[in-house]
Each structure stands twice: as structure tokens, then as C-alpha cells.
Amino acid sequence: MNILCMADLHAPNKNQIESICSFSSSVDMVLWLGDNDEFAIEEISKKFRDKLHVGILGNHDLYDNLEPNGIINANKNHIQKNEISIIGLEGSIKYKEIDNDSKFPSYSQGESLILSERLPYADIIISHTSPYGIHEIDSDVHRGLYGILNFIQRHNPKYSIHGHQHINKVSIMENNTIVIGIYGASILKYRTGELIKIV
Known part of the structure; x- marks a missing residue:
């Protein structure tokens, strides 16, 4: 199975969107990892309908930009596609000390741990931010979440796929979970773990 993964497409140009759309016939499923431009979501969703x-x-997304584009919200939601199960945890570490903080998904470390204890096993956990201690940029805004790390340690999923850190990086944890950081768009070959960068 080939899985198109996209994160942090903040302002993609027309050529980048066209490059992504050119892979429509070779992709089986699309994963949106947060903070993607609304126009890009609309155009790519249509091509891969x-x-x-x-x-x-993501931490810059409002709460109503997935479902109107035909995207199933995986936040705390177990989804099955053939033999592959997926679950998600949205947002990032809570860092915005402003009145409209509740408009954007974010958690304290404690909140993320509580949520992760309720999540059932899945082959893939998708998230906007990374697991705590992995692929982090050294700033409060880009801290990973304990809850994602806890899920990985409890359930040993095949993949943990995230955005937010603005890196394309693959790491293998001690329990053999493969943690994949996506920035832009890449295709994951589920069986082999091969990652093909598009933009």
C-alpha cells in the first residue's frame, strides 16, 4: 500500500500542488498531518477524491477544516483500511497564552498522557507534533508530546507519522516503531518503509 503523507504545506505554489496531484494513480490512501494550506487541501482532495x-x-488549524473536504478526523478515532488500522492525536504542546487558545488544538503534557491511555492499538499513529524527545526542535513550541511516546511504548505500532518539526527524518525506536517526520509531501510504502519525497 502506498500512502501519501502531507504536513505543513503552509503556502505551496501551483507547481508543488501539481507535483503532488501527479501521483494520484499510484496512491492508495492520503494522510493529512496538520497545518496544510486550505487551497492545497481543496485541490489535492479533489484530485484524490x-x-x-x-x-x-495542526496547531494552526481551526476545528472545521477536515470534514468539509472529505477527510476523516482520526483524532482519538480508530480507523480501519483493509488490514491497516490508524489512530490520531491532533495539535501540539500547549504554548499559546492568548484568549483564543481554545480555537487551536493543543495539550499540556499531562492532558496528552491521559488521552493516550484511552487510545486502542493501531498500526499507525498519526499526529501533528512528534513523540516527546524525538525529532524535536529546541523550543517550547516544538516539544513533542508525552502522550504520543506513551502510546508507542504501550502499543508498539509499526509507524508513528508526524509533521510540525519541519523535517523529513526517519528514526527507529528500541521497540522497532518507525517514527517518520514529514515536511511537505512524501509517499510511504507501507510494507517496506521506503519513503519517496515529492515536495
Whole structure:
């Protein structure tokens, strides 16, 4: 199975969107990892309309930008596609000390741990931010979440796929979970773990 993964497409140009769309016939499923430009979501969703779209929100996303584009919200939601199960955890570490903080998905470390204890096993956990201690940029805004790390340690999923850190990086944890950081768009070959960068 080939899975198109996209994160942090903040302002993609027309050529980048066209490059992504050119892979429509070779992709089986689309994962949206948050903080993607609304126009890009609309255009790519249309081109891949016959595929399953699953996503979570990023820390810059409002709460209503997935479902109107035919994207199933995986936040705390177990989804099955053939033999592959997916679950998600949206947002990032809570860092915005402003009145409209509740408009954007974010958690304290404690909140993320409580949520992760309720999540059932899945082959893939998708999230906007990374697991705590992995692929982090050294700032409060880009801290990973304990809850994602806890899920990985408890359930040993095949993949943990995230955005937010603005890196394309693959790491293998001690329990053999493969943690994949996506920035832009890449295709994951589920069986082999091969990652093909598009933009």
C-alpha cells in the first residue's frame, strides 16, 4: 500500500500542488498531518477524491477544516483500511497564552498522557507534533508530546507519522516503531518503509 503523507504545506505554489496531484494513480490512501494550506487541501482532495483521506489538525488549524473536504478526523478515532488500522492525536504542546487558545488544538503534557491511555492499538499513529524527545526542535513550541511516546511504548505500532518539526527524518525506536517526520509531501510504502519525497 502506498500512502501519501502531507504536513505543513503552509503556502505551496501551483507547481508543488501539481507535483503532488501527479501521483494520484499510484496512491492508495492520503494522510493529512496538520497545518496544510486550505487551497492545497481543496485541490489535492479533489484530485484524490476516490482515495481514503484521514487526518488530524495542526496547531494552526481551526476545528472545521477536515470534514468539509472529505477527510476523516482520526483524532482519538480508530480507523480501519483493509488490514491497516490508524489512530490520531491532533495539535501540539500547549504554548499559546492568548484568549483564543481554545480555537487551536493543543495539550499540556499531562492532558496528552491521559488521552493516550484511552487510545486502542493501531498500526499507525498519526499526529501533528512528534513523540516527546524525538525529532524535536529546541523550543517550547516544538516539544513533542508525552502522550504520543506513551502510546508507542504501550502499543508498539509499526509507524508513528508526524509533521510540525519541519523535517523529513526517519528514526527507529528500541521497540522497532518507525517514527517518520514529514515536511511537505512524501509517499510511504507501507510494507517496506521506503519513503519517496515529492515536495
